[in-house]
Amino acid sequence: MKNKAYYFLFVLYLLMFGFILYINGVFTGQITSRSNLVINISFLLLIGILMVISAISFGRLNKATDALLDAADDMEKNYSADQQNLWNRYKDKKDVFHHTVLDDQFSKYQRRIAAHTTPKGSVTSICPIEDYLNEDLLDRIGSAHYNGVVSATMSGLGILGTFLGLTLGMIHFSGNDIFTISDNIGPLLEGMKVAFHTSVYGIFFSLVFNFVYRSIMADAYEKLTDFLETFHECAEPPISTIDENTSAMLIYQANMSNSLKTMMELMKGQAAEQTKGLSTIVQQFVNQMNDIMGTDMEKLGKNLTAACEAQSTYARNFQRLEESTKLLLEASRAMNDTMNLALNRQDEVAEKLSETCDGLSNELYTFHRMRDLYEK
CATH class of the missing domain: 1.10.287 (Helix Hairpins)
Structure with a gap:
């Protein structure tokens, strides 16, 4: 279930959202600072949007890796039945994976093999399928260029919230003696709440997201390796050794x-x-x-x-x-x-x-x- 681990992010997100609303008095009706509540909700919404975009890319990645496993299972079943190389079945077959991106890459591989095949049907050159189905392709399907920076973005939002909260607290803080300072300590504490809250859930979601993201990608790479091993064993075109x-x-x-x-x-x-x-x-x-x-x-x-x-x-x-x-x-x-x-x-x-x-x-x-x- 590694490929479904991102569902766990939304469970934690809902729990954190409810906790922030609770400590700001939304459920008890005792809202101490509306500005604090608005800032926290805004930052949580930004984090939620980032997580939704990542979940969409994870869903695309899961469909691709599931298609690879299904194709590998079909190859193993057909090979077990005939005990013969399956390339003659797959050299002209369309919709091998029933996935647009994977089928397009496999079509390119088929065309390359056809270019190195003699009129008698002998393949004269080694054409590795890893040139077309590889980890870079999965990174592109799973939007690794985006998900790789989401964790740092969440940490950055937490740090931004820290400085924003301190700034709001310092705006209302004034005085030159202990009496005036004590009168303005309330707004400063409210600003510090914003600072600490945003830092906590920003760093928390950053750590959890990074762990989930790496688990999903590791699972995808493992499925790709399983498919490649099955393809090499059952369906890779044999190379002719005689000119x-x-x-x-x-x-x-x-x-x-x-x-x-x-x-x-x-x-x-x-x-x-x-x-x-x-x-x-x-x-x-x-x-x-x-x-x-x-x-x-x-x-x-x-x-x-x-x-x-x-x-x-x-x-x-x-x-x-x-x-x-x-x-x-x-x-x-x-x-x-x-x-x-x-x-x-x-x-x-x-x-x-x-x-x-x-x-x-x-x-x-x-x-x-x-x-x-x-x-x-």
């Missing part, structure tokens, strides 16, 4: 390797079939020509045999080309392994950076808590 160009290059190299392998297999098969077929044809032709023309065709047979040997040499050359292609494929695989090793190292560096960021976040949180405790 799109690198991925495309790896795919291209794999396709090229497969194409070269297929081409070599085809070339190897065609060369073997051609050599075998040509040898068979040549042998049949020589046999037929020997039968027909006798020994005169031996020279032609030798020439055709030389042609077969040349074809064999051509096949061996294709085999060497195949071996060279295999070496190229092995070199390509080695390059792929090197790039995968580099990507793994990038993942390790990203994990270390993430652990460092988490450590810094915990230290900042501890620092804020220590600062709040110190200010209290």
